[in-house]
Amino acid sequence: MGDYILEVENLVKHFPVKGGAGKVVHALDGVSFGIERGRTLGLVGESGCGKSTLARTIIRIYDPSAGKILIDGRDIAKLSQRQLKPVRKKIQMIFQDPFASLNARMTVKEIIAEPLRVHQTGGTARERDELVYEMLTKVGLERAHANRYAHEFSGGQRQRIGIARSLILHPEIIICDEPISALDVSIQAQVVNMLIAFQQELQLSYLFIAHDLSMVRYVSNDVGVMYLGKLVEFSSGGDLYQNPLHPYTQGLIQSAPAANPAAARARKSAPLEGDIPSPINPPPGCRFHTRCRYAGASCKTEEPVMKDLGAGHWAACHLLS
Ligand code: SF4
Numbered sequence: 630m631g632d633y634i635l636e637v638e639n640l641v642k643h644f645p646v647k648g649g650a651g652k653v654v655h656a657l658d659g660v661s662f663g664i665e666r667g668r669t670l671g672l673v674g675e676s677g678c679g680k681s682t683l684a685r686t687i688i689r690i691y692d693p694s695a696g697k698i699l700i701d702g703r704d705i706a707k708l709s710q711r712q713l714k715p716v717r718k719k720i721q722m723i724f725q726d727p728f729a730s731l732n733a734r735m736t737v738k739e740i741i742a743e744p745l746r747v748h749q750t751g752g753t754a755r756e757r758d759e760l761v762y763e764m765l766t767k768v769g770l771e772r773a774h775a776n777r778y779a780h781e782f783s784g785g786q787r788q789r790i791g792i793a794r795s796l797i798l799h800p801e802i803i804i805c806d807e808p809i810s811a812l813d814v815s816i817q818a819q820v821v822n823m824l825i826a827f828q829q830e831l832q833l834s835y836l837f838i839a840h841d842l843s844m845v846r847y848v849s850n851d852v853g854v855m856y857l858g859k860l861v862e863f864s865s866g867g868d869l870y871q872n873p874l875h876p877y878t879q880g881l882i883q884s885a886p887a888a889n890p891a892a893a894r895a896r897k898s899a900p901l902e903g904d905i906p907s908p909i910n911p912p913p914g915c916r917f918h919t920r921c922r923y924a925g926a927s928c929k930t931e932e933p934v935m936k937d938l939g940a941g942h943w944a945a946c947h948l949l950s
Pocket residue numbers: 875876877915916917918919921922923924925928933945946947948
């Protein structure tokens with residue numbers, strides 16, 4: 630049994646459709662996984678598969694419809710906002726859009742110090758300022774930046790400000806929701822390498838959500854693949870990219886941009902075709918059956934369950950045993 634900082638058990642999040650006569654968006658439908666202390670779980674899947682909803686539900690921006698969210702063994706799924714306050718010191722989030730996630734009316738110092746103020750920690754005002762200056766230096770910014778406003782900075786610098794804010798309470802796990810996708814390619818590696826360095830220094834755990842498979846491969850110890858509100862494959866420690874088992878994962882990898890034309894020609898299976906179905910009416914049986922070239926009769930009626938396939942590898946597909 631691992632030392633899990635985060636465990637998610639059968640997490641469900643449905644959103645009612647406005648004027649939809651009781652219809653719901655099935656954003657998450659029974660997602661389960663765990664993240665061990667000091668490790669990174671990378672989560673991949675197409676847009677609309679539920680990755681960002683999962684991030685926001687874990688951090689309780691959204692209330693879950695059902696299921697458990699265990700932080701350090703304590704289920705926070707049903708806690709009130711007041712009860713959640715001490716837990717929020719342990720779990721922080723880095724958002725996708727560094728332009729939208731920082732308050733334009735606050736100085737950089739106020740933004741980074743806000744968690745200290747909310748949690749009434751960090752000592753006197755002067756001591757809090759010192760913590761902010763220290764954090765600015767750690768993320769590669771300068772003390773002189775503290776009194777400026779977020780709009781005065783580049784996208785990469787704003788994401789560094791967001792990272793400084795997420796770290797100031799010394800959390801144990803950070804939910805990174807596409808933290809680099811709004812940044813220039815030249816900046817992405819700098820931000821990711823900084824996150825890795827902080828992980829090693831502070832024994833942090835990450836849930837790292839991204840659609841860039843190569844970046845997820847670079848940062849992650851474990852990788853999960855989501856499709857239409859469900860986890861369809863999970864690989865702990867192994868290399869999912871060398872040995873993808875679920876047809877969706879295989880298609881996802883084949884659809885990713887190749888480094889060169891020869892590598893693209895060497896690919897063995899077909900890229901993904903068609904669009905992800907509506908989460909309001911997910912297909913019965915295996916949700917991937919409308920796009921799967923291996924789909925048989927049972928795939929349209931029987932839902933495959935996650936199976937342990939050995940060597941830290943799980944997948945949900947009727948073809949696998
Ligand atoms: Fe394809 Fe059937 Fe496997 Fe689903 S269960 S991935 S439809 S073969």
